[in-house]
Amino acid sequence: MDRIMTSLGCSRALRFLFWAAWAALWFGGLYGCFVGARVLAANVHLESYGAKLAVMLYFTFGFGCGLLALAGAVCLLFWLAVARKVESGRFRRWRMASWIALGGFIPLLLLASLTALGVNRPRPQPSEEALGVALPNLAQRWNGRKLVVLGLDGLSWKLLRPLMEEGRLPQFKRLCDQGAFGVLETLSPTLSPPIWTTMVTGKYPEQHGVLDFTERTFFPLPYFIRVLPTGLGLNRLYLTLSRFGLADRSLVTRRARRTKALWNIFDDAGMHSVVVGWWASWPAETIRGVVVTDHVNVARMSAYRELGMKATSSPATSFVGDVAPIDLLPELLPLLQDPQLLSASDILRFARLNEKELRAVADAAHYSRDNRYSIIKFELATDLTNYRLGRKLFEDSPWDAFFLYLPGLDGFQHHFYQFRFPSEFKSVDPDELRKYGESINAYYVFLDGLLVEMLEGLDDNTYVLIVSDHGIEANPDYSPGEGRGYNQYASGIHTETAPGVFILSGPGVRRNHELRGASLIDITPSILALLGLPVGDDMPGRVLSELLSPEAAEGFAAERIPTHDLGYSPEISGSAAAADPRLLDRLRALGYFD
C-alpha cells in the first residue's frame, strides 16, 4: 500500500495520515475484541447476561472496525488515485466523484457495520409447518384454573419478615400461611425490564431480547440498532449524535421481545388476560383481554423523562399503542393519579413532615433524584395509578389471568434505605432520620393494604402469586453530596446477592411451606404447569413441583413441547393502532391533552 501511494506521488504527510487513520481503526477493533475476551473470561456464568452481551457486542464491534479499516484503506486509495489524476488535469470531472467517494462512502460503511450489530432485529419464529411439529391444542390442556400475578418491584424478605412478625402485614402473612413462599434467585445485572420480561417468558434476556431500560435508535436506521456497546467513549458519540437529531434514546419497547409472554400463550389457550403496567409492554398487544402498558402512567413517564428516557408515545401522539383495546381509554384515564394532586395526608403516611416541608412537597413539580419529596410523590402516584387501573379491570373485565406491576417500592428502597437501616451507614442525619425512619415500612404497610382490598373474596380456584425481581441491600459506596451518579443518591441497591420474594397460594399448593432454591427463571414454567399447559423445552427453568402438597403432586407431570414461540413475531403480535379521531376529540374535550 505504501509503495502504491509513493508511486502515486503522495506526500509524506498524506501517507502518514493514511496509516494513522488505518491504525486507529484497526487497533480500536482489536481493543474491542480484547475487552470482550476479558469480560468473557471473568463471566462465563450463564446468568450474567450483561457480560455475555458485552462480549457479543465488543467482538462484533471489533470485527466491524477491522472491516472498516480495510474498506477505509480501499476508499482512501481510490481518492488518492483520483486526486492525483485530477491534479494532472486529465480527470477534472472526477473531482466531485472523488469527494463523494471519501466523504460519503465511509459514513455509509459505518452505518452498514452498525446495522450488522443490530442484535435485536425482530425475526419471526419459524412456523409449525416449517419445523414439522404439531403443537397440542392448548385450549384443551388448560385446566380452568385462574391466576393472579402481582409484581412488586424490589420486595425484600429483609423488610417483609420483621414487619410480618410484628403483625403489621396481615395480608402478606395470610398469603404465606396459606401458601408456599421463599427466596427468589435473580439474574445479574438486576435491570428491571429484562428481569420482569424473564419472569413472564421463562427465557434468559439474551433469548427474549429485552436487554436494558432503553433502546438507542439511529434515525436513518430507526429499527435495526437497538443495543450498542457503551464504553470506549461511545456514549459520548451517541449523545453528540442525538444533539443533532441523528440518534435517540427511548424506553425499551415490546418490539425488542422475540418470544411469547405468558399472556400470549394464554391467548393461544383461549384464556383472557389483563396486563397492567408491565415492563416493555408498549405497544399494547391485541390479546383476549386487556393490555394497559406502562406508557399510560403519566407520573411514571414524567419521572423517566427527567432521567433522560422518554416514552415513545404520549398524549401528544394520540395514545398510540398505550392500551388495547383502545376504546377503554375514556374509562381508564380518569383513574390516573396526578402527582400534584396528592393530598397532605397521602404524603404524611410516608414521611413525618411539618407545614413548611409539606409546602415544599407541593412545590416539587418534577421527579428529581436529589429531592426526596419528589420521590415520594412520583413513586406513590405511579403505584396508585397502576393499582386503580388494575383494580378497575380486575372487577370489570373478564379475566383468567391477571398481571399487575407496581414499581414504587423499589424507588422508596433506593432513596430511603439509610433511614430504615441507619446502623449500616457511617452517619445518618438525625433530623432526616426522624422524618424518614418509617418511610419504607410505611410503604410495605401501604402495599399490604392494597392486597387486602384486591384479594378479598377470591375463589379457591385461583392461584395468587406475589413476586419481586430482586430485594435490596446497603450501598457500601453511598456518599450523599459527593461524587456523581448512583452512589450520590441511592443508599439502597440491588445486585444478584439481593434475591427477590415469591409467595404462591392456590389449589394444591402446600400451606405455610418455605421453599428453597427457586429462581425467577422457574416462574413461567411453574405457572404453565399449574394451569395444565405444556412447558417449552426452550425454557431453561424448572417446574417447582415441590410447591405442591403430596396429594396434589401425585400424578402431576408437566407436558413438554419444543417451544411456544412458533410463528411468533413482535411485529405480527398486536397492533399500535392510533385512537379513533372521535375518541381523541372526546378526550380532548375532557381536557386530557390539547
Ligand SMILES: [Zn+2]
Ligand atoms: Zn427492580
